[in-house]
Amino acid sequence: MDSAIAQKTWELENNILTVETPDPSSDSIFYYDEAAQAKFQQEKPWANDPHYFKRVKISALALLKMVVHARSGGTIEVMGLMQGKTDGDAIIVMDAFALPVEGTETRVNAQADAYEYMVDYSQTNKQAGRLENVVGWYHSHPGYGCWLSGIDVSTQMLNQQFQEPFLAVVIDPTRTVSAGKVEIGAFRTYPEGYKPPDDPISEYQTIPLNKIEDFGVHCKQYYALDITYFKSSLDCHLLDLLWNKYWVNTLSSSPLLGNGDYVAGQISDLAEKLEQAENQLAHSRIGPLGPPRKKEESQLAKITRDSAKITLEQVHGLMSQVIKDILFNSVRQSSRSQNDQSGPEPMIET
Amino acid sequence: MASSSSSGLTFKLHPLVIVNISDHYTRVKSQLSLPPSLTSTSSAATSNNNNNNSNGGENNQNPPPRVYGCVIGVQRGRTVEIFNSFELIYDPSTRSLDRSFLEKKQELYKKVFPHFYVLGWYSTGSDAQESDMHFHKALMDINESPLYVLLNPAINPAQKDLPVTIYESELHVIDGVPQLIFVRSSYTIETVEAERISVDHVAHLKPSGGSAATQLAAQLTGIHSAIKMLNSRIRVLHQYLVGMQKGDIPCESSLLRQVSSLLRRLPAVESEKFQDDFLMEYNDTLLITYLAMFTNCSSTMNELVDKFNTTYDRHSRRGGRTAFI
Numbered sequence: 291m292d293s294a295i296a297q298k299t300w301e302l303e304n305n306i307l308t309v310e311t312p313d314p315s316s317d318s319i320f321y322y323d324e325a326a327q328a329k330f331q332q333e334k335p336w337a338n339d340p341h342y343f344k345r346v347k348i349s350a351l352a353l354l355k356m357v358v359h360a361r362s363g364g365t366i367e368v369m370g371l372m373q374g375k376t377d378g379d380a381i382i383v384m385d386a387f388a389l390p391v392e393g394t395e396t397r398v399n400a401q402a403d404a405y406e407y408m409v410d411y412s413q414t415n416k417q418a419g420r421l422e423n424v425v426g427w428y429h430s431h432p433g434y435g436c437w438l439s440g441i442d443v444s445t446q447m448l449n450q451q452f453q454e455p456f457l458a459v460v461i462d463p464t465r466t467v468s469a470g471k472v473e474i475g476a477f478r479t480y481p482e483g484y485k486p487p488d489d490p491i492s493e494y495q496t497i498p499l500n501k502i503e504d505f506g507v508h509c510k511q512y513y514a515l516d517i518t519y520f521k522s523s524l525d526c527h528l529l530d531l532l533w534n535k536y537w538v539n540t541l542s543s544s545p546l547l548g549n550g551d552y553v554a555g556q557i558s559d560l561a562e563k564l565e566q567a568e569n570q571l572a573h574s575r576i577g578p579l580g581p582p583r584k585k586e587e588s589q590l591a592k593i594t595r596d597s598a599k600i601t602l603e604q605v606h607g608l609m610s611q612v613i614k615d616i617l618f619n620s621v622r623q624s625s626r627s628q629n630d631q632s633g634p635e636p637m638i639e640t
Numbered sequence: 641m642a643s644s645s646s647s648g649l650t651f652k653l654h655p656l657v658i659v660n661i662s663d664h665y666t667r668v669k670s671q672l673s674l675p676p677s678l679t680s681t682s683s684a685a686t687s688n689n690n691n692n693n694s695n696g697g698e699n700n701q702n703p704p705p706r707v708y709g710c711v712i713g714v715q716r717g718r719t720v721e722i723f724n725s726f727e728l729i730y731d732p733s734t735r736s737l738d739r740s741f742l743e744k745k746q747e748l749y750k751k752v753f754p755h756f757y758v759l760g761w762y763s764t765g766s767d768a769q770e771s772d773m774h775f776h777k778a779l780m781d782i783n784e785s786p787l788y789v790l791l792n793p794a795i796n797p798a799q800k801d802l803p804v805t806i807y808e809s810e811l812h813v814i815d816g817v818p819q820l821i822f823v824r825s826s827y828t829i830e831t832v833e834a835e836r837i838s839v840d841h842v843a844h845l846k847p848s849g850g851s852a853a854t855q856l857a858a859q860l861t862g863i864h865s866a867i868k869m870l871n872s873r874i875r876v877l878h879q880y881l882v883g884m885q886k887g888d889i890p891c892e893s894s895l896l897r898q899v900s901s902l903l904r905r906l907p908a909v910e911s912e913k914f915q916d917d918f919l920m921e922y923n924d925t926l927l928i929t930y931l932a933m934f935t936n937c938s939s940t941m942n943e944l945v946d947k948f949n950t951t952y953d954r955h956s957r958r959g960g961r962t963a964f965i
Binding site: 321322351355358361387388390418463528529530532533534535543548557564571588590600601611612615620 | 658662668670671729741744751803828829834841855856863866869907909924942943
């Protein structure tokens with residue numbers, strides 16, 4: 291199939307690190323070694339090195355659950371806990387579950403409400419064969435990006451004092467749907483007063499104007515970890531087969547229709563930022579031109595990047611609409627009659 | 641035992657349930673069979689590997705364990721939508737279902753997902769068995785007509801179809817005795833946008849971020865594969881119809897009716913209003929592109945002016961000005 295060849299070429303060109311297809315023997319990641327985990331807890335290698343954990347591995351199941359839960363909250367922030375284990379300098383997240391708590395941005399210790407739920411859930415899980423412990427918490431930032439707010443930072447610092455090893459994960463379901471790829475970030479905070487040795491360059495993301503102050507004040511107090519995903523051999527197999535039914539949904543998805551509000555919000559936010567930038571530029575002409583200021587991108591350059599991103603997403607959405615129009619609406623124009631299947635009706639298995 | 645269902649219910653299954661069941665099964669399986677030891681020395685690891693692989697081989701000869709659990713979701717009218725699932729404790733030898741556990745779990749899930757309720761149960765295996773009926777009957781006091789979702793965990797590379805079947809129970813009179821038997825039902829895969837994206841993400845390990853070119857390529861590759869599937873399905877249909885026309889395959893009027901109704905639905909949407917809305921959306925996107933280009937240009941010009949000012953500044957206190965050609 292030349293599509294396979296095309297995909298391989300593209301992957302090569304873009305340095306995609308393909309995880310080798312897991313075979314049954316590599317499902318060992320699912321094995322929970324109680325003794326080894328207990329030993330690791332005792333040793334506490336993270337106590338001396340605030341930058342100890344560098345990577346996160348998230349299982350397919352955990353990711354799916356977290357994204358679905360985050361999306362189901364709509365514009366309300368939701369939160370939950372993640373279960374898993376550690377492996378050297380990596381934290382492995384095997385599963386996640388939702389907590390019946392809403393709106394964590396206003397309460398530091400929202401988990402106090404959910405303790406009883408957490409204990410109950412962990413107990414039932416252990417009985418059912420899931421032996422891992424809680425290794426972190428996740429919450430959603432619908433529409434404003436993956437970073438830790440001031441409240442989040444204080445919550446996480448508290449967690450890292452008493453519940454080590456602990457990880458904070460943030461998901462943005464609105465941006466996920468709009469961009470077509472999963473927006474997720476994993477973070478750990480530095481302890482109080484610790485200055486990070488170097489300035490890690492993080493991937494740029496646009497933050498809405500009303501949150502940008504909160505972001506800026508705290509962004510040096512935590513660092514991001516690399517995220518990779520894994521799945522079992524059975525998962526692989528099932529997901530491959532799922533594609534046989536799934537292609538219909540891919541074709542019939544219309545991101546433009548679903549995310550109209552979000553895009554409008556982004557554009558108006560961009561307009562405000564532009565006004566701010568205009569004021570700033572008008573004043574800076576009087577100031578001295580000596581000091582080097584090329585470390586930080588100017589406000590205008592950031593705005594340009596944001597506008598490019600919004601446009602890109604719009605164009606992608608429009609492209610799929612146009613393709614669908616050509617496929618299903620242009621029968622009247624084609625000379626040969628084609629037995630096209632009409633869009634969203636999947637074939638029922640008989 | 642597996643005849644077609646006649647209850648008229650349509651079933652919609654979310655991929656999360658499938659991944660849940662698969663994860664449950666993998667967990668139980670890997671806890672039972674010892675994996676290769678995770679020691680650091682390679683020689684110890686390889687010798688352990690050899691030992692454990694032979695042990696693993698023995699274990700694989702035993703039938704893999706069956707896992708049991710509950711599926712939850714919503715039923716609206718005649719449509720049953722299965723959203724999520726959780727594990728249950730069931731002892732097949734004594735045929736006892738841990739009731740308190742089930743109730744506890746139900747309570748917990750009700751708190752987070754208040755709209756969902758128990759729709760049925762799931763298990764792994766290759767085929768529905770007689771003993772499953774006991775479990776089924778046990779669940780009947782929670783839901784009068786529970787579903788049975790069966791996942792076949794055997795990995796068969798030649799398999800083209802999803803190894804998940806949904807059974808319902810129906811009261812049939814066999815040999816004069818009314819009995820409950822399992823009947824297969826058809827189902828469709830239903831998804832929300834977010835679920836689809838994360839399944840896509842994990843299944844194909846799409847690159848995150850990267851330049852605009854890679855993003856575009858990723859998006860188009862997805863659509864391209866979907867269209868390829870559509871194309872291949874249409875070809876199959878076409879061949880079938882040609883065969884029917886030639887007379888190789890007996891004419892089946894129900895299929896012909898379905899095909900003709902599909903054809904009559906094309907073009908999918910044809911109206912003035914649609915064209916207007918479509919063109920308006922098109923124009924909106926073009927407008928946004930125009931605005932973005934404007935922003936880009938003004939930013940570049942601003943930088944140019946800044947650079948100009950820095951280079952040819954006549955008010956600088958430093959000696960030695962660069963020559964102005």
